[in-house]
Amino acid sequence: MSSFEDQRSLLTGVAYRILGSVADAEDVVQEAWLRWSGVDEATVDDPKAYLIRVTSRLAIDRLRWAKSRREAYVGPWLPEPISLAPDVAEHAELADSVELALLVVLETLSPLERAVFVLREAFDLPFSEIAQVIGRGEAATRQLAKRAREHVQDKRARFEVDLGQRRQITERFMTAASDGDLDGLMELLSSEVTLVSDGGGKARSPLRTLTGAINVTRFLASITTPDGIAKFMASISVTDFADMSYGMATVNDAPAIVMSVAGRVVSVMALDIKDGAIDTIYLLANPDKLTHLTPTFPER
Structure with missing residues (x-):
């Protein structure tokens, strides 16, 4: 399981950015670990890419469920905050440019748009890999990324x-x-x-x-x-x-x-x-x- 543990912080970062919830992100990463435990690691050419795909897909599915749950939330819903306190050092990778205001804007994207934006803008994944994650063609993935980026820039650029x-x-x-x-x-x-x-x-x-x-x-x-x-x-x-x-x-x-x-x-x-x-x-x-x-x- 060393490959998974080596990537745990990265995977938590992916899930948190897509979900905006620490608890949901940790649940997704745990489910990804369960799936990884049933895989013969020797058959996986690139464990990191494989685990990002699995985690992202699980996060997208969970976000779709969470969005319906948030509609019944009492009052406004805001993302869960994270810190850089010493005893939560495992979240250190999350804190890089993941401001609450940005996460609030990401809430207005569709689950696929949000996942594409996160994987491209935060983790710089190639469009070919992102397309595999969301099950769309590369051209469609680029279009989703463009639409998401323009939306975020429109909402956030003036607040820098x-x-x-x-x-x-x-x-x-x-x-x-x-x-x-x-x-x-x-x-x-x-x-x-x-x-x-x-x-x-x-x-x-x-x-x-x-x-x-x-x-x-x-x-x-x-x-x-x-x-x-x-x-x-x-x-x-x-x-x-x-x-x-x-x-x-x-x-x-x-x-x-x-x-x-x-x-x-x-x-x-x-x-x-x-x-x-x-x-x-x-x-x-x-x-x-x-x-x-x-x-x-x-x-x-």
Whole structure:
């Protein structure tokens, strides 16, 4: 099984990018391992290519099932975050340019478009190999890749911001929020800012996307007061939050604000910047999506 273990991190990276879910990605990789265990390795010319094909096909099938499940999800659905914490080092390959905002855009692609985009743009696989994965001709595969790339570029190109600027704005945002500085928050937000919050019906969280600086600031003010924090903690069955802490972290290869209580991550907030102002806020609070994270993240 050495060939499989050598490729496990790569395969997890493929599955995560296609699925946007750590749990689903790990399930897919485990199923790929089960299939590999029944194969005579000596009959496989290129184990890496073979395992990528198997994992990608399993991920596509699972994504089709997951999309129907997400339609019944309570409130907005956001991808599960990943970090570069030491004890989740197996996810290190995942974090390279897999930002939450990009994964959100990938959610709008069809399963085949998403798989083609991931395999081509993230892993630089030849179109001939991708065509084998999805069971289409090479010309059709190239067309899928072109359509997916144009869609992603249309949604994401205008949001490219220097990482240093993103970190600076995130730090200013965190300071203003913790100090209850509403004027400071308003200065950082674009007039048409949106806040997308994923509580999954298991955490106190808006069930609809909030739009506009006033609405977003009003919500942020409500959750940063002692009463707001207490209500949020109660919604996730935390009664004693004396050990609550928060700080900057690297999540999905970008700056984010992470809150933890007694060694448990309870929320992750990531910001998308446009023209020097915060354009989108992603707030992840569904506890099921945070269990694999550790409360201490290394800075990069």
